[in-house]
Amino acid sequence: MKTLLTNAKVIDPVTETISDGEVMFEDGVIIPREKADETFDCQGQYICPGLIDLGVKVGEPGERHKESYKSAGAAAAAGGVTTIVTRPDTNPAIDTPEVLEFIRRRAQEVCPVNVFHMVALTKERAGREMTEIGFLKDAGAVAFTDFTNVVKNSKILLRALSYAKSLDALVIGHPQDPDLSDDTSATSGKFASLRGLPSVTPLAERMALDRDMALVELTGVQYHFDQITTARSIPALERAKENGHKITAGTSIHHLTLNEFDIADYRSFFKLNPPLRSENDRLAIIEAVNSGIIDVISSFHTPQDEESKRLPFETAAAGAVGLETLLPASLQLFHNQSVSLGKLIKTMTLNPALLLGLPGGRISPGAPADLIIFDADIPFILDRENLKSKSKNTPFDGQKLQGKVRRTIVAGKTIFEC
Amino acid sequence: MGFKDKHLLGIEPMRPEAIVEILDLAENYVQLNRSQDKRAEALTGLTQINMFFENSTRTQASFELAGKRLGANVMNLSMEASSLKKGETLIDTALTLNAMKPDLLIVRHPQSGAVDLLSQKVNCSVLNAGDGRHEHPTQALLDALTIRRAKGRLHRLSIAICGDIAHSRVARSNIILLGKMENRVRLIGPSTLMPSEIDDLGVEVFQDMRTGLKDVDVVMMLRLQKERMDGGFIPSEREYYYRYGLNKEKLSHAKGDAIVMHPGPMNRGVEIDGELADDINRSVIQEQVEMGVAIRMAAMHLLARNDKSGKHG
Numbered sequence: 230m231k232t233l234l235t236n237a238k239v240i241d242p243v244t245e246t247i248s249d250g251e252v253m254f255e256d257g258v259i260i261p262r263e264k265a266d267e268t269f270d271c272q273g274q275y276i277c278p279g280l281i282d283l284g285v286k287v288g289e290p291g292e293r294h295k296e297s298y299k300s301a302g303a304a305a306a307a308g309g310v311t312t313i314v315t316r317p318d319t320n321p322a323i324d325t326p327e328v329l330e331f332i333r334r335r336a337q338e339v340c341p342v343n344v345f346h347m348v349a350l351t352k353e354r355a356g357r358e359m360t361e362i363g364f365l366k367d368a369g370a371v372a373f374t375d376f377t378n379v380v381k382n383s384k385i386l387l388r389a390l391s392y393a394k395s396l397d398a399l400v401i402g403h404p405q406d407p408d409l410s411d412d413t414s415a416t417s418g419k420f421a422s423l424r425g426l427p428s429v430t431p432l433a434e435r436m437a438l439d440r441d442m443a444l445v446e447l448t449g450v451q452y453h454f455d456q457i458t459t460a461r462s463i464p465a466l467e468r469a470k471e472n473g474h475k476i477t478a479g480t481s482i483h484h485l486t487l488n489e490f491d492i493a494d495y496r497s498f499f500k501l502n503p504p505l506r507s508e509n510d511r512l513a514i515i516e517a518v519n520s521g522i523i524d525v526i527s528s529f530h531t532p533q534d535e536e537s538k539r540l541p542f543e544t545a546a547a548g549a550v551g552l553e554t555l556l557p558a559s560l561q562l563f564h565n566q567s568v569s570l571g572k573l574i575k576t577m578t579l580n581p582a583l584l585l586g587l588p589g590g591r592i593s594p595g596a597p598a599d600l601i602i603f604d605a606d607i608p609f610i611l612d613r614e615n616l617k618s619k620s621k622n623t624p625f626d627g628q629k630l631q632g633k634v635r636r637t638i639v640a641g642k643t644i645f646e647c
Numbered sequence: 648m649g650f651k652d653k654h655l656l657g658i659e660p661m662r663p664e665a666i667v668e669i670l671d672l673a674e675n676y677v678q679l680n681r682s683q684d685k686r687a688e689a690l691t692g693l694t695q696i697n698m699f700f701e702n703s704t705r706t707q708a709s710f711e712l713a714g715k716r717l718g719a720n721v722m723n724l725s726m727e728a729s730s731l732k733k734g735e736t737l738i739d740t741a742l743t744l745n746a747m748k749p750d751l752l753i754v755r756h757p758q759s760g761a762v763d764l765l766s767q768k769v770n771c772s773v774l775n776a777g778d779g780r781h782e783h784p785t786q787a788l789l790d791a792l793t794i795r796r797a798k799g800r801l802h803r804l805s806i807a808i809c810g811d812i813a814h815s816r817v818a819r820s821n822i823i824l825l826g827k828m829e830n831r832v833r834l835i836g837p838s839t840l841m842p843s844e845i846d847d848l849g850v851e852v853f854q855d856m857r858t859g860l861k862d863v864d865v866v867m868m869l870r871l872q873k874e875r876m877d878g879g880f881i882p883s884e885r886e887y888y889y890r891y892g893l894n895k896e897k898l899s900h901a902k903g904d905a906i907v908m909h910p911g912p913m914n915r916g917v918e919i920d921g922e923l924a925d926d927i928n929r930s931v932i933q934e935q936v937e938m939g940v941a942i943r944m945a946a947m948h949l950l951a952r953n954d955k956s957g958k959h960g
Contacts, residue, residue: 422842423659425759425780425819430843495760539738541761543779 231255232641233265237602240277242579243591245571252276254598257640261594271602274635277574278590279311279342279599281581282555283479284376284455285530286548287313288619289332291320295620296532298332301552302340303617304530306645308553309634311599312343312589313530314581317354318376324349324360326368333369341644342637343599345585347372350389350400356380359389366398371585374401374455377502379437381407387444394450399585401453402441404462405503409433414543416504420489426542431459431506438462442469442476451475453584457523458484458506460513467522477584479525480514482558483549487511487624497538497545498624501529504547515567518576525584526576528555532620550618554625560605560632570605598641603634650949653957654766654773657782658823666824670792670801673938673945677792680716680941689948690719693750698740699776700726700756705911705936706776706786710753713943719751737761738768745769750954751947754778759816772950780814786910787820789942791828793935794865797906802829807853807860807901809835810869810891810918811880813842817910818869822850835859836891839880856891860900867908868893871918884917894920898929906931 232254239250253262282305288295296304305313315332317323323332329348336344348370352358355378362373373393379402380386393400413429415421421428438454442465445452457466457478469476483501488508492499499505506514517523528551537546551558559577562568582590589599608631613621637645649668650661658666679685695714699707707723714721726740735743737756744752745768752773754762759779766773777783795801806825812818812834822845825832832850834841846852853859860866871887881887893907907923907930915921924930 417843419844419847422845423819423848425778425782425816427780428843494763536736539736541737541756541758541764541779543758543760 231260231263231266233268234271234276234600234602235268236273237271237276238273239592240275240571240574241592242278242571242575243593245569245575247571252592252600254641257598257642259592259594259596259598274602274604276600276602278578278592278596279601279637279639280309280555280577281312281314281587281590282310282530282552282577283314283525283527283581283585284316285313285528285552286316286318286532288532289319289335290328295534296618297339298336298344299339300617300619302342304550304552305342306637307617307634309556309601309603309637310342310552311601311637311639312345312587313552314345314347314371314585316376317347317349317374318378322349322354324352324354326361326364329365329368329370342639343589345371345587347374347401349373350375351380351385354378356382356385359385359392362393362398363396366396372399372401372453374403376455377403377405379403379405379407383440383444387447390444390448390450390452394448397451399451399453401455402437403456404434404437404441404454406433406436409436410503414500414504415492416489416506418489418507420492424492424495429504431510432461434459434503435461435465438465442474445474445476449475454478456481456484456503456529457517458503458514459510463513463517463522470522477524478522479527480518480523481529482526482551482555483529483624484511485514485518485526486558486561491624492542495542497540497542498549498622498626500542500545500547501549502547515562518568519572524576524580526559526573527581528552532618533622534620538622548622549624550616550620550622552618553616554611554623554630556603556634557630557632558625561630563605564631598638600638601634602636603632605632607631607633609633651953653950653953655784655946655950656763656766656773656775658784658787658820658827659782661827663827666788666791666827669788669942669945669949670795672948673792673941676941676944677938680937685716686718687716687944688718690714690717690751690951693719693951694748695719695721695751695753695947696744696749697721697723697753698726698744698755699724700754700761701777702727703755706755709936709939710776710943713940713947716940717944717948719947737765741765741768745771751950772954774946774950777816780816780819782820783816784820785939785943785946786817787824788946789935789938790821790867790908790910791824792938792942793908793931794906796934797931798864804864805831805833805862806865806867807833807835807863808867808869809856809859809893811840811871812836812845812869813840814872815869821867822848826850833859833863837881856897857900860897863901863905865906865908866893866898866901868919870910870912871914888917892916892918892920893923895923898923905929908932908935911936
């Protein structure tokens, strides 16, 4: 059955351009234009590859009450995310082929979107011994990361990177100097001083970045920084890229659209890791997205139940859900002319696909028919109770946003429409 | 336009007129407290609960006395030893107490913003008796009253706050209050104990005590907490005393009639010379304690008034 999506504004992430056109697919794969068996009129709305969200926390194993593969899948479908790449900071950590095997099966059974898994770089994410990188890679792990548990011991990290390099494995680092950032909940500066919050200098990010980049230079491993959020990291990152190291960088949609002052009177839904930054940092990160120094935007979807957030700011859990707000929040950057639509979509589709070696993220014959149709303009006020995630901890609650997904297609099948 | 709020959570949201109303009313209570019969009736029939999640003898006693003199039924809860240890969250504790229908909660908590959070969950008035490193509004108000009585005014004074600014809620509330009343505020302390970008709040920052104290009208010393000494913020107690401890010689750089203040409890020989602290010609430390009771009576009186007019109006 050849399906034709017609009358659409097609966003091509390869060229970052938008053109009136159509997309045809058959058996879950995009094919060249032929005679159609069925036609679907997109009514002039945008069509682009489904989003690939790198760094999604699903609460399996250990915290299924916060998010299960089923609820995460529903949230992803509603948010136009056709591929989620999950994090290993679960309980227990995903650090053995057996645990990976278990959650892969869980995901395949109940999740309507594509799921790929990142696994721990060190056992129990404790920073002492590397995991079975070879077995894990064979079992389907797409990247290795201890996420926020930064490996403190440089010798251990060096060995892990060197070993990963020998297997062509991708390692993802969280650039935060752990000693400086432990027990802090805000970025140092006027806001934290006024609110009396324990704070971390933004340079803690640069320090960790510098160390990791030296080790990358030493080992030649392919390395991705998950969240670059401060202005002072950008020049160092740019130099490393110019020098030809296999380094890429991401950032979070929250750090692109919010700043430290949004915390206001200790609103714990705005407690993130790394903490929200200054407005100058936010603007510098937008600039780095535009110049291509930052490659990937993701939501860092981190479900937290009410109990974890209804606490004094310092003790409240960090993180925000984002699968369903990734697209409308990033469209803010398009509407206020910070970033072009083509560039935005590229950072959420093609770039993460290239990084992880996934076939999706593009609209060309042979690519999987993972597609979304969305209305970029429709305004709405976000009500967190309407989220499909089990956890409702979004900083965008009550905010005016623009843009909604109309249809989410995975491997040629519509899994969501509204 | 005076003090109209339901809660007293910090100095930051207060207008200068509100501050003045509290200070003026407190003057009356100073007189009352010095008389034989110390009874007043502003809180008659009302229930005041002191919830201290952090150890305190002085402040808790001050609030207890203030409440009792105003006729309130005062209950002290030592929260450190209670339900939080059993795993109950702050909000559940608040809801439980709220169900007992108190009229006034006096709350101290070791975390910034915790009192604010609690105030959102209860129906009664909440008074912040210190939250983390954030604010301690009644301390700033009693300091303001002490300064106004000693100097005859609370504006266009040069005031130095010295010591551990970074961990001090007293310093934050004072910086904000004194700034609102149009004074020049100087902060003196080692850079390890100075909050970042604090000069953005319109204060001058000094690392050298003698330069910082030059020609000031008021010297406010802060307590150096023992745990800071172990935390590597300063090299040793004796070096701290040598560079930042207030003694006669350093004080001689201030104006001849400059007063010395300290929120207590003092570490004699760490941040302040013992003899100087007792010098009745310079030190107003005992008067600060006296003003504390009067300020707390005034603040609770006005909260009760505001709550009542909120319910009827």
